[in-house]
Amino acid sequence: MKAQVPKNPVFFVKTVNTLVADGDPIIYPKILYNNQDYNQVDHEVELAFIISQNCKNIQAEHGYEYVEGYTIFLDITARKMQISDRNINLPWYRSKNFDFFGPIGPRIVNFNEIEDPHNLNIQLKINGEIRQQSNTKHMIFKIPEILEYLSKFITLSPGDIVATGTPSGVGPIQPEDIIEASIEKIGTITHKVILEE
Amino acid sequence: MKIGNQTINPSKIICIGTNYMDHIEETGLDVPKEPVLFPKTLNCLISNNDPIIYPKFLYNQRKYNRVDYEVELAFIIKDRCKYVPKEDVYNHILGYTVFNDVTARKMQAKDIVSKLPWFRSKSFDTFGPIGPRIVDIDEIKDPHNLNINLKLNGEIKQLSNTKHLLFKIPELLEYISTILTLEPGDIIATGTPSGIGPMQPGDLIEATIEKIGTLVNNVVMEGE
Numbered sequence: 001m002k003a004q005v006p007k008n009p010v011f012f013v014k015t016v017n018t019l020v021a022d023g024d025p026i027i028y029p030k031i032l033y034n035n036q037d038y039n040q041v042d043h044e045v046e047l048a049f050i051i052s053q054n055c056k057n058i059q060a061e062h063g064y065e066y067v068e069g070y071t072i073f074l075d076i077t078a079r080k081m082q083i084s085d086r087n088i089n090l091p092w093y094r095s096k097n098f099d100f101f102g103p104i105g106p107r108i109v110n111f112n113e114i115e116d117p118h119n120l121n122i123q124l125k126i127n128g129e130i131r132q133q134s135n136t137k138h139m140i141f142k143i144p145e146i147l148e149y150l151s152k153f154i155t156l157s158p159g160d161i162v163a164t165g166t167p168s169g170v171g172p173i174q175p176e177d178i179i180e181a182s183i184e185k186i187g188t189i190t191h192k193v194i195l196e197e
Numbered sequence: 198m199k200i201g202n203q204t205i206n207p208s209k210i211i212c213i214g215t216n217y218m219d220h221i222e223e224t225g226l227d228v229p230k231e232p233v234l235f236p237k238t239l240n241c242l243i244s245n246n247d248p249i250i251y252p253k254f255l256y257n258q259r260k261y262n263r264v265d266y267e268v269e270l271a272f273i274i275k276d277r278c279k280y281v282p283k284e285d286v287y288n289h290i291l292g293y294t295v296f297n298d299v300t301a302r303k304m305q306a307k308d309i310v311s312k313l314p315w316f317r318s319k320s321f322d323t324f325g326p327i328g329p330r331i332v333d334i335d336e337i338k339d340p341h342n343l344n345i346n347l348k349l350n351g352e353i354k355q356l357s358n359t360k361h362l363l364f365k366i367p368e369l370l371e372y373i374s375t376i377l378t379l380e381p382g383d384i385i386a387t388g389t390p391s392g393i394g395p396m397q398p399g400d401l402i403e404a405t406i407e408k409i410g411t412l413v414n415n416v417v418m419e420g421e
Contacts, residue, residue: 010314012316
């Protein structure tokens with residue numbers, strides 16, 4: 001997917017129906033699987049941070065004061081649907097928000113325990129084979145800038161999840177695949193993909 | 198949150214884009230083949246009589262300084278549901294209310310042209326007035342025959358009827374529930390008719406739907 005380097009962080013929404021815990025299956029929706037126009041569902045491993053308190057209009061230099069900790073997030077995406085929606089200038093919502101499209105975990109590491117969240121190896125394996133491998137130092141917008149920009153728009157609340165974007169290597173998952181997403185100092189989340197019955 | 202005398206705890210707000218033929222014509226957008234869904238986050242919700250805060254961030258930038266009203270019929274989900282067939286949808290609806298899908302229009306237009314998501318233009322704090330009450334589903338026999346209007350400082354700007362909805366409530370809920378699970382209290386806003394336009398600090402907005410009532414909010418500059 002070719003996209004331009006953004007001038008500001010680009011935000012989109014996943015609704016809470018997407019969230020699943022470590023070890024839970026990712027259900028591959030039938031309406032995607034059975035439709036040739038939509039039958040690609042991709043993995044995207046991301047570093048996520050959790051908000052600790054209500055905040056609005058915060059400055060980058062105070063960003064970390066509002067971070068509870070870090071975790072791993074999988075931004076599962078119906079890629080063909082997303083591309084087809086983008087091509088006709090539609091919102092990105094539906095391709096990102098099927099149930100089970102937001103695995104998260106395996107734990108929240110307190111922000112005190114990770115001195116530099118922008119120097120963590122991040123990777124994703126499918127069936128044991130590495131598909132995404134990078135380091136959070138390559139993020140264009142770092143956590144303080146993301147938080148400063150995002151909090152200009154909305155009030156963030158305790159427990160809100162901000163996922164920071166995925167490195168290269170995104171690609172399709174298939175029913176029966178085992179997905180392992182890892183970030184250094186946080187751990188690994190493991191999910192089996194199961195076709196919806 | 199409290200709407201009239203009822204308390205709901207929504208987990209999400211889903212809005213339908215371009216769902217009145219007259220609005221589709223004024224936007225120049227294509228007639229959608231399927232409902233167009235986008236989210237608003239819960240930080241945008243405010244009650245009847247609360248102020249809509251006009252963000253300085255938008256007001257002070259010529260490329261972004263337009264914030265619009267959009268009156269909409271909204272329905273509230275009654276119970277957890279997925280894959281609801283059309284003929285069964287009214288069993289999963291608690292009732293109806295009025296929603297104002299406040300939108301940073303220049304920002305949205307710019308994001309649409311760049312094929313970016315619609316999130317930021319739609320979800321500033323206070324960009325989702327809702328109320329003044331939830332009318333029980335049994336009290337409105339036909340939700341697709343209700344006059345809907347919006348007044349800006351007493352002058353009618355939007356005037357239509359819910360019979361002009363392109364996708365009606367049964368089709369909307371059937372479609373949305375093929376994608377995701379809905380939870381009690383979730384809010385679905387069905388789209389706005391033509392006549393959308395800008396608001397300014399100091400304006401009084403009255404959004405009315407027949408048999409539901411009037412949602413009143415004034416616009417206040419941030420920090421004042």
